[in-house]
Amino acid sequence: MLATADRHYFETMSSLEVGWVVQLWNEWGIQILVLASFTLQVFLLIFGGIRRHSSSSVLMFFLWSAYLLADSTAIYTLGHLSVDGRSDEHQLVAFWAPFLLLHLGGPDNITAYALEDNTLWLRHLQTLAVQVLGAAYVVYTYMASSDADLLLASVSMFVAGLLKYGERIWALKCGNISSIRSSISSRKFKTDPYELLAMGTTEEELLLGAHSQFDICKGVFADIIMLPNPSVLSRSKRRSVIAYLGEDLYKLVEMELSLMYDLLYTKAAVIHTWYGFCIHFVSLFGTATTFVLFQLSVSGSRGSGYSREDVIISYVLLVGALVLEIISACRAVLSTWTCSLLHRRGRAWEWPLHVITSFSRRVHPASRRLWSGSIGQYNLFHLCARNGNEVGSRAAARLGLHDWWNTVHFSGEFSRSSTSSFSIQDIKRLVLEALQNKERALQFKDTDLNSRGSFVLKSLGAYEGFARWSVNIDFDESILVWHIATEVYVRRSRARHAGELAEATEVISNYMMFLLVAKPNMLPGAARHNIHLASCEQIEAHCGRMGLGDKGNPMAASPVSWNPYSILRELLHNDGPSCSSIPRREKLAEVVWNFSQFALGSVKAPNPHGESIRDSANMYAVLLANELLSIELRWQEERDTLELILGVWVEMLLYAADHCSQESHARQLSNGCEFITIVSLLAHHFKYYSGASRGADDLENNPSMRTLRTWSR
Structure with missing residues (x-):
């Protein structure tokens, strides 16, 4: 009897709670949805541009959720208003319909979350037509009988919302790769590579230079190869742009990629045009007019009949819209895009340019356009030395997410803030030197763009035997083989290696492995992200066959720690290669070496066009x-073998950067940008600038080459 009474009591309380929630939703659902839509707009405005520098999975999840919810919430609320947009108690509800159009227009700093959003601009255009008709229906049906001030306020906000929504659709269309390609093909290409020589090398001056050279970047992403316009090549300006910029060329490229992010994922393509400025002016003026007219309506004779809560919500929407429009207008006017536009207009616009520049320099816009400076890291031996007894690993295995957990949890990064003596700048310098060496070799026809290690091997006299086939097999297999070989060589070598050289080799080796495992779409060809699993399983099997005890077994699992703090730290902390135990990795390298010794004399080099060697x-x-x-013994003290290995890795990086699809590079811009994308654009600038310097005489003396030369790759 007591149990039955308790059950009946809890059922009654649950039904009362559900009934209260339903009643609250029926009475205040529209208000909640409208405020939620406005809150999502504020969230997107604040955090929408942060993915330019960050690839945090948590941030990406919240941003993706807000992006999808912002549209769906506004569309659902507008549909609800078209069915029941006004009541005697809530007469101002229909007035909120035009605000939802404004919300559908979205903030200026995020129009597309993914690259596919730009290709679906026609679908968004259809949505615009439906939602505009819905908002017009609500205004006509429920606001026609309102006082004149409130009706005019609704019409004014409706016009502003329509323009902002249309601006977003037009930005999506302009951010499409095909639109970028057609805009380049339809006009004459006038980028002057020597214009950079007239500028300084401060960050603000480099940003203006990035704007002036931005057509090169757009050509790369549109997959169009461009040669300089012969009219910009003069004998008096044949100084080397590359030598002038030096490592500042990286800053120039990073800023160009930031501008390309603006073009693909924000409204930059529309905002910084004459009609874009007109839209901003009309939208701001319309919002301010709506605010004034609403105040007149509230203070009028009908104002006393409005719900106090609805009036407060209306003011929140109005003040919020006005503040957002002011912020948007200030960002547009003070943007470096505007500075670049005025700079190209000539001396007549020097005064407004000086005013805008003096304001914008206070917030250092150039520094915010630079790359975050982190390189992903993934090490196969670190993965094999993991503790399989961790709670996260066991839970992922139960859920069938073991591969995903290994990819995410055991990936690390080498960043600008690393405490090591070796830095990101050293990596950049190595790549820059490799590009210069390759450019010199191209002049003498000693190599080609498809070289992915053979150039270094040939130049150092090591292009023979297994080193030769290792750079001619499938690219993903080549990365895996060289990654394992690098780890084994470093652990077996008895030579003294320079600390920075060893660290540079390990960082680039781990980075190429990171791309293979975590981001295979950034590599050319059919890269298989799970190709390393067979090697990892074999290493685990080798440890078992050699009968190592727990004390000597690098794969031995540690006891499970049920400390809540340890569990939480394990789940939230990335256990990257920098956290690995070097002795365990050395033991694994020894295991692989010993187990493979018996076959060294019987295995032949694989056929580059034969079957896969993943097993x-x-x-x-x-x-x-x-x-x-063997090469180390032959060279002895004359040269460090790590120079050869590092050279191969850098050349592999250059090959991957040049042969990765431009669509993959474009997608990665919305996830913090990858170093390989920077290297890709850097290589294209080398081709362009070097072509300008080397080809000046040919272009001047050959009449058939005096026209614009663009062709698809």
């Missing part, structure tokens, strides 16, 4: 490491 990658990697050790 024998460890064996071939040991063969390659053995050859590298």
